[in-house]
Amino acid sequence: MKKLHGIIAAMTTPFDTEGNVDVAILERMVDFEVEKGIKLVQMTKYYNHRPVRINIVEISQGANEDLIIEHPDDVVELALHAHLVGADGVGIVTPTYFTLDNRMLIEYYRKICQQLPKGFPVYVYVIPQLAHNDVDAATMQKIADACPDNVIGVKYSFADMHRMIEYCRVNDGKFSVVFGPDELFLPALSMGADGTVSGCAACIPEPYVEIYKCWKAGDLEGARRAQLVCYDLSRKLRYGADMSIFKNVYDDRGVGGGHMKAPLMDLQEEDVKKLLESVRPYYTK
Secondary structure (H helix, E strand, O other): OOOOOEEEEOOOOOEOOOOOOOOOHHHHHHHHHHOOOOEEEEOOOOHOOOOOOOEEEEEEOOOOOOOOOHHHHHHHHHHHHHHHOOOOOEEEEEOOOOOOOHHHHHHHHHHHHOOOOOOOOOOEOHHHHHHHHOOHHHHHHHHHHHHOEEEEEEHHHHHHOOHHHHHOOOOHHHHEEEEOOHHHHHHHHOOOEEEEEEEEEHHHHHHHHHHHHHHHHHHHHHHHHHHHHHHHHHHOOHHHHHHHHHHHHHOOOOOOOOOOOOOOOOOOOHHHHHHHHHHHHHHHO
């Protein structure tokens, strides 16, 4: 099965003022990522109608400001559609709200994967600070054992390097790990991660692309310098805590970012001004 590598840009969903997806902006966003050297993007269920122009990772259960879909049948429907349109794989987030024990988590992924085509990659999406349920490394191994034809890795979006290293040891070190905390991209690569899924890298890709370029070339000093830039930039972008920040940066770069969807709201004008003053030095032509 194909593994993900490098930078996966977690693009925001561009809504118009009525809450509909702005397809024209979406197309410009994809073109922008390609132009800046991004090879993979994370998209949500709203993007399913988009023709595949670069490798696509569809997050089947929802991400960013989109609705969360928790019923396994709905996840299967979206995952099958992702396979149909040529996605390289899906990320399936843990169920939310109710606490699931390890047995329930294993069965949740087993039931989904048994309905998917063999060889279609699934990344278990672990983001406990938002989705409530966590998956320890021992349980991840059991999920991988229960779903050998699909579960190839994990998208881990919590800044715990200890856990990330434990994930890298699943399946005798052959488990694919893509790390969400992009301020730790280089340390994660050095400890065995395959890449990062980054919202910050979506709207300002340049320094994150530089990290991976230097890493692949064996230029550790260059990668370190770029990582320090990204460390500061991630803080200015608030680590993706507010999607409107990313959307305003897209707007400022001439791409367009669209609006937030209720109950979330766009940034106020004075906050936009402060934001752009702080991040414009990180743009490159």
